[in-house]
Amino acid sequence: MAGKNKIVSADATNPFGTLKNLWPYMWPSERPDLKMRVVWATLFLVIAKFILILVPYFFKWSTDALNGKLDLQGLVPAFLVGALALIIAYNLTRILQLGLNQLRDALFASVGQYAVRQLAYKTFVHMHQLSLRFHLERKTGGLSRIIERGTKGIETIVRFTILNSVPTILEFVLTAAIFWWGYGFSYLAVTAVTVWAYIWFTVKASDWRISIRRAMNDSDTEANTKAIDSLLNFETVKYFGNEDMEAKRFDASMARYEKSATDVWTSLGWLNFGQGVIFGLGTTVMLIMSGLAVQRGEQTIGDFVFVNAMLLQLAQPLNFIGFVYREIRQGLTDIEQMFELLEVEAEVTDRPDAVPLAIRQGAIAFRDVHFAYDPERPILKGISFEVPAGKTVAVVGPSGAGKSTLSRLLYRFYDIQSGAITVDGQDIRDVTQKSLRAAIGMVPQDTVLFNDTIAYNIRYGRPGATDEEVMAAAEIAQIGDFIRRLPDGPKTKVGERGLKLSGGEKQRVAIARTILKAPPILILDEATSALDTTTEREIQSALDLVSKNRTTLVIAHRLSTVINADEIIVLKDGLIAERGTHEGLLEQGGLYASMWNRQREATQAEEQLKKVREDDELGVVNRLAPAR
Known part of the structure; x- marks a missing residue:
């Protein structure tokens, strides 16, 4: 136009x-x-x-x-x-x-x-x-x-x-x-x-x-x-x-x-x-x-x-x-x-000879990737790994290691300085951005919803979807019962940035939206790190179902969410410090094992504190019972 x-x-x-x-x-x-x-x-x-x-x-x-x-x-x-x-x-x-x-x-x-x-x-x-x-x-x-x-x-x-x-x-x-x-x-x-x-x-x-x-x-x-x-x-x-x-x-x-x-x-x-x-x-x-x-x-x-x-x-x-x-x-x-x-010129543009991405199996590869938001501060310093088709690879590491940068680069929000990122052997810089992003589904840590209905936000994954398909996606994301209990059902407004919903409810809407999109490649970018332990377990079961038979890149802070990954990559200071399965990394006794032990101790302390509070509340009730 x-x-x-x-x-x-x-x-x-x-x-x-x-x-x-x-x-x-x-x-x-x-x-x-x-x-x-x-x-x-x-x-x-x-x-x-x-x-x-x-x-x-x-x-x-x-x-x-x-x-x-x-x-x-x-x-x-x-x-x-x-x-x-x-x-x-x-x-x-x-x-x-x-x-x-x-x-x-x-x-x-x-x-x-x-x-x-x-x-x-x-x-x-x-x-x-x-x-x-x-x-x-x-x-x-x-x-x-x-x-x-x-x-x-x-x-x-x-x-x-x-x-x-x-x-x-x-x-x-x-x-x-x-x-x-x-x-x-x-x-x-x-x-x-x-x-x-x-x-x-x-x-x-x-x-x-x-x-x-x-x-x-x-x-x-x-x-x-x-x-x-x-x-x-x-x-x-x-x-x-x-x-x-x-x-x-x-x-x-x-x-x-x-x-x-x-x-x-x-x-x-x-x-x-x-x-x-x-x-x-x-x-x-x-x-x-x-x-x-x-x-x-x-x-x-x-x-x-x-x-x-x-x-x-x-x-x-x-x-x-x-x-x-x-x-x-x-x-x-x-x-x-x-x-x-x-x-203002677009920082990332399609090449004149760019072609649509041809998805065959959905295998992802990072090959000697170097990237920096600011030339004075490199983020990734030669990262190389693969996510085989239909497999799940998790990336963990301390804050600032460059984990979330990987998802932004795969979506091509930024272009790398050197190296290559490929999908089924095709350099993502050689394909159109539209076709690349159509093949990827994202469940982010901070889900921001449009100030519209729940149905609109789920249907955003595939605007032409029917009401039945929207509710089917909601069922898989384990939010169907919640939607039906609402007075206006799927037509319920979620408010500015989705603030009328809880964190877990917003995440389920994001999962349903991605399910409806049905992409061959899935990115889970710390999708449960902002949730409490109980909600995290519920959301994780829905994520496991969504990622089944899909090429999945999981970026995680909580290690308990990645123990079933086919491979876990540990980043530190923009480099791969360790890689292997959950059991293999624990046996190495390195950075991953140290992180696992600290998180497990923190979880046990949280559960003990919760049990003490429950016991105190029960004791108060028992003491007051005779008086009543």
Whole structure:
């Protein structure tokens, strides 16, 4: 769709360059019907301007008719030169001109909105094409406000460029020609000087206001970022009772926005006043010239009225020139950041000759993989291992060893610096990202759900799945009974990020979603590490069922979840320290055995503490029983 058109940088100092870049959206080659709307809108625009020029003439003729000085005999029929007929004609031309303008706006509305839709679509798609690194560093509230302002700015530019710039220039030309032809060069000179001074002042003042508008936008973005971030972390705010602190941070941002917005409106007042003074001086000079000509008998009262009417009529497009220029400059300011987003290049892209992944058995191999998020801090230092088709390989190790990095690299959220990662012998850099990710299912540690229904979140694994298939996946994930007990069943809303569900319930939804996707390759990235022991055992049984006969890579913190893996790989400082089965690693008495012993002692201590608490509660009940 919008991907056909290339967007380059928005430059607030070069509006014509940006307008050139936006032209494909105002003249959409893929939509001939919209191009015809532009043609018709332009035609009505020109007709409306010529009719508009007749309005002052009818005002002049009706004035002269009332004054007995009208001389149009032989040019038009007598019944049309009466004062009443001319007054009626004067008002009819105004109504006709207004109607043509509204028809023009109606015809162009779909063109402007289509341009906005194209660019908004392009931005949304581009955001999803950017790397995980970009999205980890972004600020959601500020990003959404930048896109919102950018789309509005584009609508302003597209609409005002065609609907106001062209007719205003045409009206200037017609007005100048009429003054020169009807009243001489002196009137043309005064008109030209007035218009030039008006436009010069408008441009200079508008350029001055751009920095003020940019400061207001920055304050608005900052305030919105803080508000969204605070609301997304609602629970954390409540945990620490920091509502007042959050309110003060937000209010501080709004105070800066208040000052900037006040400056914007104050500067607009000075701009409007300066424009009024310049046009007022020009009008005064021309009316004095016409008034003196009337006294000398060179002009009629109708001419005086005509000059005044033409100037009043000229005031509107002049004001539009100032308004259009301000809006376009402010629109460019608004879309600067949006265009900067569009200029951010995707870190991970498909090669020109990339082909879809051909899944045969689903075997995975890491071959001498080196990777670093930051060149100064390598994460993986030459990792090599295989996950045979249909087998389960677990990766364990201390925090920071690089375990979760493996899943991100297999999904190709990042590209490795050297080595290769293959699926059935195919380097994942040589296949399309879409086909690669379609073959992989992920159950992460932190499951974030969409603020929609349980059914929607499960169906996200395969959007075309039926209700029966959704519930079948829920049954396998051992969440079917829970869903049926809910008042709204599968249509129950899960809340923002799924906060209405417990950790175990969210994990089961994630498992059901992956079951519905039915991928040949499965990644379990610490899928139970955030759960209590009892819930972990329940979830683990569901995971064992899901991973059966699938190529499975398990990234785990709790070693009790990987004892049945076909192979366990122990990472330390980005290198493979040990590898083997659970029993074999325990016999080695190395890092894995040490981790196993510590976790087993911690689990035993937890179970003993739980038993002591249960015994204490039972003792209290027994002591109180006789008293009751």
